[in-house]
Amino acid sequence: MAKGFLPVTMDEVRALGWDAPDFVYVTGDAYVDHPSFGLAIISRVLESAGYKVAMLPQPDWHSCESFKVFGKPKIGFLVTAGVIDSMVNHYTAAKKPRSEDAYSPGGKAGHRPDRATIVYCNRIREAFGSIPIAIGGVEASLRRFAHYDYWDNRVRNSMLVDAGADVLMFGMGERSILKVAKWMAEKKPFHEMRIPGTCVMSDDVPEGFIEIQSSADVAKDKVAYAEAFKVQYDQQDPIRGKPIAQKHGRKYLLQNIPDMPLSEKELDRVYALQYMRAWHPMYDKDGGIPAIEEVQFSIASVRGCFGACNFCALTFHQGRIVTSRSKQSIVAEGRILTHLPGFKGYIHDVGGPTANFRKPACDKQLKCGTCAHRQCLFPTPCPNMKADQREYVEILQELRQLPGVKKVFVRSGIRFDYLMKDKKSNFLSELVRHHISGQLKVAPEHISGRVLHYMGKPENDVYNDFVHRYKQANEAAGMQQYLVPYFMSSHPGCTLDDAIALAVYMKKTKQHPDQVQDFYPTPGTLSTAMFFTGLDPRDMKPVYVPRDPSEKAMQRALMHYFKPQNRPLVLSALKKAGREDLIGWGPECLIAPYVREKKTEDKNGKKPGKPGDHKPGKPGENRGGKGRNAKAEPARQERKPKHPVKGGGKPASRGEAPKRPGKGRR
DSSP states (O other): OOSSOOOOSHHHHHHTTOSSOSEEEEESSOOEESTTSHHHHHHHHHHHTTOOEEEEESOOTTSSGGGGTTOSOSSEEEEEOOSSOHHHHHBOTTOOBOSBOTTSGGGBSOSSOTTHHHHHHHHHHHHHTTOOEEEEHHHHHHTSSSEEETTTTEEEOOHHHHHTOSEEEOSOOHHHHHHHHHHHHTTOOGGGOOOTTEEEEESSOOTTOEEEOOHHHHHHOHHHHHHHHHHHHHTOOTTTOOOEEEEETTEEEEEOOOOOOOOHHHHHHHHTSOOOOEEOGGGGGGTOOGGGGGTTTEEEOEEOOSOOOTTOOHHHHTOSOOEEOOHHHHHHHHHHHHTSTTOOSEEOEEESSSTTOOSOSSTTHHHHOSOSSOOSSSSSOOTTOOOOOHHHHHHHHHHHTSTTOOEEOOOSOOOHHHHHHOOSOOHHHHHHHHSOSSEEEEEEEOOOHHHHHHHTOOOHHHHHHHHHHHHHHHHHTTOOOEEEEEEEESOTTOOHHHHHHHHHHHHHTTOOOSOOEEOOOOTTOHHHHHHHHSEETTTTEEOOOOOOHHHHHHHHHHTTTTSGGGHHHHHHHHHHTTOGGGBSSSTTOSBOSSOOOOOSSOTTOOOOOOTTSSOSSOTTOOOOOOOOOOOOOTTSOOOOOSSOSSSOOOOOOTTSOOOSTTOOOO
């Protein structure tokens, strides 16, 4: 454990014997010193290299005064919006304001501005003029090129340009931050910087850079946008990728090549740094920071993801080359968790973007890079991919044998298509017997082959085969556990017919998801490029994009066709699609042809029941209620959902801001 938090006031700076910090680290999140939070890792990496870092979490952005609390730092400012993009943090996929913020005191929203990186940099410039500023984190990383902004519904410049910073760091940053810090300390010209994982501005295009369409061109021409995005997407590889230049006004944004992922030894070293593993005590009076609840007793074991779902930004941020910590490092952290205050015997997760990935997909990735024109798992698994989960099984076994550990859960996403290709391990059996608590979350996302193609997901038959194997594994273990599938509506390529087909599938397989997610066009994803341009950048062919609010509402309602309040939208959708055959009393029908009117008095003179007693359904049939399922908690037995194995369950809300740093839907 660390000796203490990094300073958050000038008094604390003086108490450490500093006259001034080297860096002031401005963050849109509250200060949580835990290795699941990027700001904690970066600040501790700098500290371990001998730099003096002061933390300035969630400053008042309405004036520059809050940015002067430490005076002028010796080297410069570091700025991040936080764990997630500030606009995603503030707004739902329907652009409605969120009322909560898991990364703020007491979980209350309003502690950071929209486009926090830009606002913070503007205030720093007001206070200190030309002082060096480096920006990073997810918001800056995914907005490093000219990009479509869903909230403004237009193309915005690179965040490096809009923020007026000197350097933008993309990716995870532990290696690049030390090189950037040294560069800043030596006061070298930023336009000459060629550090992997960084972007800078220049007056010209250096030799060896690929020049893509300018910010002005991609803003007015959707074909140009799609073509530019394809180059960006293809070159995001640290081994075979080329540096990229994009003109912004009279200057050029230069993206240097991505940095190599950290090696196993480097990752072990990062996670062995001294962290307090808690929120700063200044938040105690507000009830703390809710986001830590998801990760306080969890272990991040892996980085990167070669699943490469098109709606996921991990390719642009962590990359497709998977690296992981050693077994010894992970087990050592497990021992640390057992001695933390509040530990009750449960390790809540061991994973990352995808829990059951441990190594690069194939032997050549660390030598030649990822393939430019072939995905590891899509449309079918590459024959060179090595599917082996044996080491992960061994890690889980060692963790659950630690003194004081009652159970080890796996709550990160599981790639079921990768699991199905593994013929060497007994991972599924181990998972079912020891590492879930009544239900397992998986993400088939859709059942339409066309939609799955645009999503970059496996065919539905693969998911159905997994459901069968999962059921067999439960039967072999003498258990009855459940799957909680995630589905997405209104993704590019998804028509009303596709949405209806998904609803029919849900009814046939008795799946009643409690919550569903509309596609959210966030920066840095292939799916967002499709949404904006109406083109698939992979082949430049047109893609149908459901943009009309009424159709999006219909698609969402169809996934909850069984809810009475959705009947009008479902009825409209079925009529619009010419699928009146699904309106009726038959077992395949989604809704009844009419809602029976309540009688004021029956033949025996009895009064009618409460509102809601009369629901659409076959006369004389008792349809019952929807499946019940309590939130999974390690300390108690879960209540079981109504529909076993092929549905039911209550997933975490995907309409809320993510509450687990670094996790994605797989």
